[in-house]
Amino acid sequence: MLRFSKQMKRWFAWILLPGIYIVVLLLLQEKLLSRHTQSLLVPLCMNIILALSLNIVVGMLGELSLGHAGFMSIGAYAGSLFSLQTQEYLPTLLRYPLAILLGALVAGFFAGVLSVPVFRLKGDYLAIVTLAFGEIVRSLIINFAWTGGAAGLKGTPRDTTFTTAYLLTVFVWLLSQKIYHSRLGLEMRAVRDNAIAAEACGIDVINRKRAGFILAAAIAGSAGVLYSHYYTILTAGVFDYNRSIEILVMVVLGGMGSMIGSVISAMTLTIAPEALRFLNDYRMLIYSLLLITAMIGRQSRIFGQLQQRLKEVKRPHGAIE
Amino acid sequence: MVTGCNQQPVVKDPVEEVVLKIGGSGPLTGSAASYGTSVKQGAQLAVDELNNNGGVAGMKFELLFEDDAADPAMAVNAYARLVDQGMNVSMGTVTSGAGMAMTEEVKKDGFLMLTPSASQKEITRYPNSFRVCFTDPDQGTYAADFIKTNDLATKVAILYDKSSDYSTGIRDAFVAQASVVGLDVVEEQAFTDQSKTDFSVQIQAVEQSGADLLFLPIYYEEAAMILKQSTNLDVVYFGVDGMDGVIGQMGSEYAALTEGVMLLTPFAADSKDEKTVHFVESYVEQFESTPDQFAADAYDVVYTIAAAVEKAGVTSPEDEDFNAKLIAAMTQIEVEGVTGTMTWSEEGEPAKSATAVVIKDGKYVAFEKKVS
Amino acid sequence: MSLAASLMNGLNLGAIYGLIALGYTMVYGIAKMLNFAHGDIIMTGALTIVISVHRFGVSPWLSILLSIGVCVSLGVLIEKIAYKPLRKASSLSVLITAIGVSFLLQNTAQLLFGSSLRSFPKAFQVPSYIIGGFELKGDRLLTILITAMLMVGLVWIVYRSKIGLAMRAVAQDRDTAELMGIDANRVISITFAIGSALAAVAGLFYGIAYGFIGPYSGSMPGIKAFTAAVLGGIGSVPGAIVGGVLLGLIESLAKTYLSSELSDAIVFAVLIGILLLKPTGLMGQEIREKV
Numbered sequence: 001m002l003r004f005s006k007q008m009k010r011w012f013a014w015i016l017l018p019g020i021y022i023v024v025l026l027l028l029q030e031k032l033l034s035r036h037t038q039s040l041l042v043p044l045c046m047n048i049i050l051a052l053s054l055n056i057v058v059g060m061l062g063e064l065s066l067g068h069a070g071f072m073s074i075g076a077y078a079g080s081l082f083s084l085q086t087q088e089y090l091p092t093l094l095r096y097p098l099a100i101l102l103g104a105l106v107a108g109f110f111a112g113v114l115s116v117p118v119f120r121l122k123g124d125y126l127a128i129v130t131l132a133f134g135e136i137v138r139s140l141i142i143n144f145a146w147t148g149g150a151a152g153l154k155g156t157p158r159d160t161t162f163t164t165a166y167l168l169t170v171f172v173w174l175l176s177q178k179i180y181h182s183r184l185g186l187e188m189r190a191v192r193d194n195a196i197a198a199e200a201c202g203i204d205v206i207n208r209k210r211a212g213f214i215l216a217a218a219i220a221g222s223a224g225v226l227y228s229h230y231y232t233i234l235t236a237g238v239f240d241y242n243r244s245i246e247i248l249v250m251v252v253l254g255g256m257g258s259m260i261g262s263v264i265s266a267m268t269l270t271i272a273p274e275a276l277r278f279l280n281d282y283r284m285l286i287y288s289l290l291l292i293t294a295m296i297g298r299q300s301r302i303f304g305q306l307q308q309r310l311k312e313v314k315r316p317h318g319a320i321e
Numbered sequence: 322m323v324t325g326c327n328q329q330p331v332v333k334d335p336v337e338e339v340v341l342k343i344g345g346s347g348p349l350t351g352s353a354a355s356y357g358t359s360v361k362q363g364a365q366l367a368v369d370e371l372n373n374n375g376g377v378a379g380m381k382f383e384l385l386f387e388d389d390a391a392d393p394a395m396a397v398n399a400y401a402r403l404v405d406q407g408m409n410v411s412m413g414t415v416t417s418g419a420g421m422a423m424t425e426e427v428k429k430d431g432f433l434m435l436t437p438s439a440s441q442k443e444i445t446r447y448p449n450s451f452r453v454c455f456t457d458p459d460q461g462t463y464a465a466d467f468i469k470t471n472d473l474a475t476k477v478a479i480l481y482d483k484s485s486d487y488s489t490g491i492r493d494a495f496v497a498q499a500s501v502v503g504l505d506v507v508e509e510q511a512f513t514d515q516s517k518t519d520f521s522v523q524i525q526a527v528e529q530s531g532a533d534l535l536f537l538p539i540y541y542e543e544a545a546m547i548l549k550q551s552t553n554l555d556v557v558y559f560g561v562d563g564m565d566g567v568i569g570q571m572g573s574e575y576a577a578l579t580e581g582v583m584l585l586t587p588f589a590a591d592s593k594d595e596k597t598v599h600f601v602e603s604y605v606e607q608f609e610s611t612p613d614q615f616a617a618d619a620y621d622v623v624y625t626i627a628a629a630v631e632k633a634g635v636t637s638p639e640d641e642d643f644n645a646k647l648i649a650a651m652t653q654i655e656v657e658g659v660t661g662t663m664t665w666s667e668e669g670e671p672a673k674s675a676t677a678v679v680i681k682d683g684k685y686v687a688f689e690k691k692v693s
Numbered sequence: 694m695s696l697a698a699s700l701m702n703g704l705n706l707g708a709i710y711g712l713i714a715l716g717y718t719m720v721y722g723i724a725k726m727l728n729f730a731h732g733d734i735i736m737t738g739a740l741t742i743v744i745s746v747h748r749f750g751v752s753p754w755l756s757i758l759l760s761i762g763v764c765v766s767l768g769v770l771i772e773k774i775a776y777k778p779l780r781k782a783s784s785l786s787v788l789i790t791a792i793g794v795s796f797l798l799q800n801t802a803q804l805l806f807g808s809s810l811r812s813f814p815k816a817f818q819v820p821s822y823i824i825g826g827f828e829l830k831g832d833r834l835l836t837i838l839i840t841a842m843l844m845v846g847l848v849w850i851v852y853r854s855k856i857g858l859a860m861r862a863v864a865q866d867r868d869t870a871e872l873m874g875i876d877a878n879r880v881i882s883i884t885f886a887i888g889s890a891l892a893a894v895a896g897l898f899y900g901i902a903y904g905f906i907g908p909y910s911g912s913m914p915g916i917k918a919f920t921a922a923v924l925g926g927i928g929s930v931p932g933a934i935v936g937g938v939l940l941g942l943i944e945s946l947a948k949t950y951l952s953s954e955l956s957d958a959i960v961f962a963v964l965i966g967i968l969l970l971k972p973t974g975l976m977g978q979e980i981r982e983k984v
Contacts (some may be wrong), residue, residue: 039401044396052713064788073641109582117969124727124767125968127788128919135515139958142513151441152418160427191908231393231422236484237514238392241912245792274398280350280388284799291793296784352909354808394900476968516957518903518913521702542810542905549904572747574815678730689743 045165052251053219053265059257062192064127067134073239075221076101076228080156096159107221115210141236152235161231344403345412349388363616366473367623377627378428393422409638417441432648445669461494466569469502474534491538524551541566560584566613576683587660588617621658707941708836709958714921714933716891722928729791732915733798739906746814753816761893768889804907810907813900846884920964926974
């Protein structure tokens with residue numbers, strides 16, 4: 001197992017993150033990227049953000065949320081409605097970041113409201129409640145006139161570019177890292193591993209769960225704003241149960257809890273369906289098989305568990321933070 | 322390399338063909354897969370026919386069709402891939418929802434876009450885009466006029482799909498026109514795609530309203546379910562082009578339930594005119610199923626493109642102003658397709674008429690309509 | 694629509710929900726897992742009937758037996774391959790696997806038989822009766838009858854037979870039951886078998902009631918089954934019936950007096966409400982979590 005020192009990691013981030021951006025920009029300049037690849041740049045960023053956000057809930061907290069697309073949806077509509085109302089008198093440079101912020105806040109707010117009663121429930125029930133929530137959101141959007149109804153919300157200004165999407169992605173990545181290594185992250189993972197023991201240690205379990213859930217929802221909401229300001233049209237059907245499951249597959253395949261894993265699997269699962277279009281008929285089938293084998297594999301592979309444990313033991317001896 | 326006997330100092334294979342690539346996307350997977358498949362098959366049939374007859378203006382047609390699962394993001398990716406593959410003319414998308422985002426891309430690139438079935442009005446908002454099918458508002462208006470003019474009912478009830486832009490678009494126009502012509506809408510009920518299995522409550526409400534006609538601006542899958550669940554309802558069922566296919570969906574066992582159902586449709590598979598007969602026969606032979614509205618629309622799209630190509634006088638996609646010439650030609654042509662005889666306005670809408678049919682003994686029979 | 698008609702309709706709906714909730718609650722009560730794929734097993738059963746009758750000309754009665762056979766085999770197979778290896782795993786893993794299985798069934802059905810809905814054979818049609826202005830759907834009456842019989846049978850099995858004793862032991866404390874000499878694996882397999890057989894019957898009546906079946910037809914009934922089971926108290930057999938009827942009534946009343954388009958959202962809201970207010974349902978027992 002390679003051990004990266006904290007120093008090395010920092011250099012890594014400072015060089016790699018802007019480096020990737022510059023490389024892609026160069027490729028775009030020199031027209032070296034096919035049209036198809038170009039059309040995937042923003043979706044890539046979006047899916048990375050979504051996977052990282054769900055990873056907080058599933059990976060760090062160990063809870064199953066099946067309605068994550070619902071928060072993306074809420075953020076998208078909030079951001080779009082805001083932009084549509086204010087595009088006349090606010091400059092884009094101000095309006096767009098505000099829209100993203102608003103989307104995140106509104107999504108986070110709804111997650112907060114939902115989380116107040118919901119985290120008293122056992123894991124199984126929580127999953128169903130989140131599923132129900134996602135469906136309720138979808139149902140309400142179809143029925144309200146001010147969300148455009150069946151035809152959808154049209155005319156959102158097209159503000160999202162690769163640059164803005166990439167910036168947000170980097171931000172979310174750094175945020176996730178910070179959370180993971182913070183006290184909050186430690187407590188969340190403690191809750192995941194053994195909630196009763198964590199409570200015995202004085203951790204406010206329900207509070208931590210809520211915090212993680214709200215954060216994840218807010219991030220998903222911001223991704224939603226990215227979406228709506230890229231495709232300019234929002235229909236309720238886009239953010240459905242299938243979408244929630246697709247994000248879940250990304251997190252699961254990336255190794256739940258591993259952030260770099262989430263990034264890699266998000267990238268893979270964005271590119272692969274497009275690169276392997278001839279397999280489209282079998283895509284959902286393959287996903288379902290991947291889910292099942294991943295879960296069974298995690299269980300029986302001793303190596304997998306060992307790798308997991310070794311990941312945790314990265315700090316120097318004795319330090320707790 | 323053979324240089325050939327011509328003056329041009331171009332090293333060229335003399336047997337090289339000029340190919341016109343038509344690119345389209347539609348749902349080939351997911352719940353709407355049957356519609357995308359129909360479009361792909363109908364278009365392919367037309368392309369093959371044209372090529373077997375020597376091509377168009379010396380060019381061979383090629384169909385490139387990608388899956389978009391009726392999702393806007395996937396449609397944009399599909400379009401990008403089609404551009405990479407060298408598409409020259411776009412067929413747009415099959416569904417309106419998926420199409421809205423990619424129409425921005427097509428506009429930027431300037432291709433002629435002719436969609437078979439995306440029926441939302443905004444799809445053709447740019448000058449380069451046209452459609453073969455009716456717009457939703459047109460169908461709704463036409464239906465209301467038709468019912469009133471032919472005295473089909475005094476009290477009308479509507480059951481529509483609130484989660485479908487197609488259905489709500491038609492319903493909105495229908496209701497608006499109904500009040501204009503004095504048609505009495507006594508009951509409106511809706512369902513959504515989350516809940517389109519049990520219609521008992523909606524059907525009961527329609528029954529209690531005393532309506533004598535039930536307007537169903539929906540697709541044939543849901544229509545068939547409603548027919549099965551409303552056997553005790555005494556109304557005239559009236560649908561639009563989405564209803565086409567209900568006979569096949571019902572199957573032979575329950576064919577009696579379709580008796581008396583009326584629909585307004587530009588395409589009828591049992592129609593006796595030569596073009597339709599030929600189309601249906603060829604389609605059945607190749608794909609082993611009866612073509613539906615979507616297949617017919619797609620078939621007409623390809624033939625329309627062919628007509629535009631001939632009118633524009635282009636002989637290769639490399640020609641100067643290829644796109645502009647084609648687009649200009651669209652408003653000058655008249656095409657006799659299997660979905661009617663069409664001409665196009667600058668807004669991209671086809672002018673064509675729909676026939677009204679009644680289902681008798683599991684077949685369409687033309688409805689004797691009054692001249693208004 | 695009158696209140697009486699709405700209630701009648703609610704009972705019609707509830708008949709089906711109760712039946713599909715039976716299998717769900719059994720599996721959860723004993724194996725302690727939410728079988729997300731239950732709804733899809735229902736769909737598989739119904740689809741088996743459709744395909745065998747329409748494509749292979751199998752006689753209706755035989756197709757029912759075939760459907761039960763297919764569902765039972767499928768249920769046991771799924772349990773052995775996907776759920777058993779995860780007996781010691783966190784419930785998160787089990788849930789995710791269950792979702793995977795559900796998707797697998799749906800998409801396999803779609804690949805094999807296409808995504809469009811198929812007409813349920815007419816041979817199973819049950820006539821309706823009009824009494825006093827109300828439509829009494831014959832098939833629902835039959836559903837209620839069969840559900841009642843099944844419920845009686847289930848209760849007998851669970852409370853009066855030896856295997857039922859074993860089931861209750863495993864439900865209460867699996868490890869101790871094993872210490873007492875009960876083969877927990879066998880018990881759980883049998884539970885899944887029974888649950889799947891119930892699903893097959895549910896599929897039959899679902900097909901009769903709604904007339905059409907497609908690969909995705911199972912997901913909504915699955916969620917509604919869960920809602921009904923939770924309403925009545927998950928793990929309780931009579932609770933499933935009570936929950937089913939209650940859910941049917943709620944849905945019908947919501948559709949009539951509130952909005953037919955929002956009825957599913959309302960049902961989901963009811964689900965959330967019940968889980969928050971009384972998670973053990975109307976007839977369930979309090980569960981103490983042990984350290």
